[in-house]
């Protein structure tokens with residue numbers, strides 16, 4: 577594996593406030609799934625937005641972000657726009673804010689595709705329907721012809737996933753993509769994401785406060801605290817034997833029955849069985 581994304585000593589500050597990021601170092605290898613965890617305000621979203629080149633103009637950025645060998649810090653908006661989609665894309669928590677409510681979803685996915693491939697309308701429609709099918713829709717044409725408000729939260733998030741993956745980016749940034757969804761829908765969206773990332777061989781930086789979800793989807797984990805990365809390692813290592821006291825606290829408070837990546841999440845029956853085997857207290 578080689579470094580796809582290499583963030584070195586990244587500092588981001590807004591106005592006169594203390595810096596939101598204070599020397600972030602982070603590496604994502606080609607095809608790797610890295611979970612990014614940490615408390616609210618620790619800088620996870622700012623890190624992802626910096627990679628996407630989507631920070632507001634008021635942000636002061638220092639340090640280096642190399643993606644596929646190219647330096648992104650200081651890149652002009654036009655060049656960055658080209659890399660978005662081709663090399664990197666992002667799935668946000670609330671798809672309603674990322675989708676245009678006035679445009680049919682199929683057209684939105686097609687625009688994302690055509691922007692980068694210059695495809696004609698017929699080819700774009702074909703690619704859109706194939707991608708909508710890949711994210712689990714059995715009725716891709718109906719979904720393509722719907723407006724976002726006609727879809728459920730989980731369906732919208734799968735449309736966003738289709739949009740993020742239609743140009744086969746090498747890196748997909750996911751910022752709490754399932755937090756707003758209820759648990760069963762969350763499981764479907766995560767399964768779909770897992771499948772399409774695998775099919776595309778795309779790497780993923782997955783931001784979440786949900787350690788169970790991270791351990792399900794990611795092989796590796798980085799932990800952020802106060803604008804820096806305080807710990808990083810394999811998911812198993814970080815969750816089983818956290819090196820940093822803050823991580824240990826996170827793991828303890830999540831009351832996580834740790835799941836080895838690739839295995840299933842514990843079920844209610846598991847808990848009942850375990851309680852029984854422990855016997856009466």
Ligand SMILES: Nc1ncnc2c1ncn2[C@@H]1O[C@H](COP(=O)(O)OP(=O)(O)OP(=O)(O)O)[C@@H](O)[C@H]1O
Nearest residue numbers: 590596614615616617618619620621622623632785
């Ligand atoms: N546009 C902005 N202007 C000023 N401050 C900002 C801006 N965006 C983020 N910040 C600040 O940067 C810090 C890091 O925020 P960030 O959203 O990255 O945290 P986070 O770890 O993603 O938290 P959460 O889990 O709540 O999303 C916070 O103190 C936040 O208030």
